Amino acid sequence: TRTVPETKAWDVFRDLPPRQDSGSMASKACLEFFIKALKVFVYLFTFIVVLLSGVVSKTAVFFMTSQLRAPDKHIPYCNKEFGRDKQFAVYLPIEERIAWFWCLIAAFIVPELGTAIRSIRICYFKSWKKPPLHDFIFVTSMELLHTLGLASLISRNTRGCTKGSERSEVYLKAMMDMIAVSAQATGALLWPLLEGHNDPWLWLIPPALFCVSCGYWENYTSKHSIFGFMKSAWRVKERLKRTRYFTYAFVSFLKILVFLCSALVFMSFRGESVTEYFSKFHDSFSQHKIRIYE
Numbered sequence: 001t002r003t004v005p006e007t008k009a010w011d012v013f014r015d016l017p018p019r020q021d022s023g024s025m026a027s028k029a030c031l032e033f034f035i036k037a038l039k040v041f042v043y044l045f046t047f048i049v050v051l052l053s054g055v056v057s058k059t060a061v062f063f064m065t066s067q068l069r070a071p072d073k074h075i076p077y078c079n080k081e082f083g084r085d086k087q088f089a090v091y092l093p094i095e096e097r098i099a100w101f102w103c104l105i106a107a108f109i110v111p112e113l114g115t116a117i118r119s120i121r122i123c124y125f126k127s128w129k130k131p132p133l134h135d136f137i138f139v140t141s142m143e144l145l146h147t148l149g150l151a152s153l154i155s156r157n158t159r160g161c162t163k164g165s166e167r168s169e170v171y172l173k174a175m176m177d178m179i180a181v182s183a184q185a186t187g188a189l190l191w192p193l194l195e196g197h198n199d200p201w202l203w204l205i206p207p208a209l210f211c212v213s214c215g216y217w218e219n220y221t222s223k224h225s226i227f228g229f230m231k232s233a234w235r236v237k238e239r240l241k242r243t244r245y246f247t248y249a250f251v252s253f254l255k256i257l258v259f260l261c262s263a264l265v266f267m268s269f270r271g272e273s274v275t276e277y278f279s280k281f282h283d284s285f286s287q288h289k290i291r292i293y294e
Helices: 028-066 094-125 133-156 170-195 200-214 228-269
Strands: 075-077 088-090
Touching (some): 028 094, 094 228, 133 200, 133 228, 170 200
Antiparallel strands (some): 075 088
């Protein structure tokens, strides 16, 4: 005979009724909705802060560069206190231009010092890897060209823009890159072609924009690129993920030195005395008079 095993009390099947949600579990849906709404708010808030910060920073740079205009250039002066029926102008003294020049230098140096300090800290407290010599030379060259372009644009009070993208469709990416570069090159060349006979310095814009674009070389590289040198640059970019902090611990200080020297050289090309930018440093940040002309 077959024996039926005895069913233990703890092994008895039971069809329990659905458990009623407690107060805390019932409000879980509201909590999830609140978390999602908070994430959307944080995304929008971060986007607005970053956008406004970019606009403010670019506006501040444009304002500072506008103060470096040549000594013979005048600035309209508000005539509210002297009479609305008259027109007044201000010729900025050398002390005023020196002060704004060093403000621009400081605006460039501060973030570069931050990059250098962070790189040194990570190299000191964490693991790091030394880059190959050709990688270090390539990255340094691109960053110094970028710095040289910025110095020339700031000294000449002009502006430019760069671009970068990454697409999986190689040929479509190459075509869009060529269209974008052609459009930017047209804008960069149109101004010198129209006004270059009056101001030969405008021909500095195309090479300056090219140098500035070198700082964003990582955006142009792809392992699927149809250009061989772009594939080589992509391999440098991949190796830079492990050697970036060691590289920029040195590159940041080189960029500061090149930017300062380049800006002073461009100022000397404008006919200004470089020694005055050092001898009148204290006077430029002290109280000084500005003459108003009718």
